[in-house]
Amino acid sequence: MEAFVSRKKLKTTQQEDDEKEEEAHKRKGEVLVNLGNESQVLYIPKLFSFQDSSRYLKFLNNQIPWTRPTIRVFGRSVLQPRDTCYVGSAGITELVYSGYKPEAHSWDDYPPLQEIREAVHRALPGSYFNTVLLNRYKAGDDYVGWHADDEKLYGPTPEIASVSFGCERDFLLKKKPDKTSKARKTEGEASSMQRKKNACSYQHSFTLKHGSLLVMKGYTQRDWLHSVPKRAKADSVRINLTFRHVL
Ligand SMILES: O=C(O)CCC(=O)C(=O)O
Ligand SMILES: [Fe+2]
Structure with a gap:
């Protein structure tokens, strides 16, 4: 007792x-969401002023060497549904995702990217990011499907800091299916009402604004998936930067 x-x-x-x-x-x-089991998401709607954000958007759109690579999804070669570029410190472990190994460009060639990284470091005391993966969504039919950034090179509890410029897009999070038999049994026994209630807390959505910062922390990559789905009404370019620390 x-x-x-x-x-x-x-x-x-x-x-x-x-x-x-x-x-x-x-x-x-700001919004802090505790996802449970030591996973959190922090959303800072206005890390950068409107003016600075517009200046960064223009620079990134015009000066970054964007590519649209062919990736492997479920054993098939497909064109990635967005443009990409990767920037990282010299000598870091190479990143490979969906069978694609992006070439790491140098921070030295992109002073505005270093400025943005410094602002992120100031907003998140104790953090240090040595790589950034950039994504450009030209319009609403560019997207990123459900995935977790759970590559080994980031370690078990990576902090991933995501900066957005341009067109607002929805960022969704959903819980990965629970693999333990105990969890399956509990779910099986739950009433349909309880199941509906649980389903709500297993999904979250944020509208990522021009100049915003969203941070995924703790075990978010182990336990959750995220995506930026297609949106018919999104009619202009959005650029997203995910800062990561390669161990
Ligand atoms: O564009 C975004 O907001 C997310 C991008 C993302 O999830 C990724 O690059 O891994
Ligand atoms: Fe991601």
Whole structure:
């Protein structure tokens, strides 16, 4: 009985701490979502002013050597549905995703990218990013499908900082299917009402604004998938930069 009470108390303290942290971010106009099991997402809507964001968008759109590579998806070669470029420090482990190994360009050639990285470092004390993967979505039919950035070179709990410029697009998160038999059994026993309720907390969506920063932390890449789906109404270019730390 005693053990049960103290466990319950411990959980309450954790929840209280989470709520306090969420409140502190809210006061700054930010959103912190605790996804459970030590996964969090932080959204800062205005890391950059409108003017700076527009200047960066123009620079990136015109000066980055964009490519649209052929990638492998479920054993088939397909054109990636967005443009890409990769920038990283010399000597880092090579990145390979969907059978594609992007060439790492040098930070030295893109001072505005270094400026953006410094702003991200200031916003996230203690963070350090040595690579950035850039994506350009020309319009609403460019997208990124469901995936996790769970490549080994980032380690088990990577912090991924995602900066967006240009057209607003939806960023979705959904929980990976739970593999443990205990979880399957609990889900099987749940009433349809409970299942609906659970489903809600297993999906989140953010509209990523011009000049915003979204950070995925903790075990988000292990336990969750994310995507930027097609949107018929998105009629202009969006550029997204995901800063990552290669170990
Ligand atoms: O464009 C975005 O917001 C997400 C991009 C992304 O998930 C990725 O590059 O891995
Ligand atoms: Fe991603």
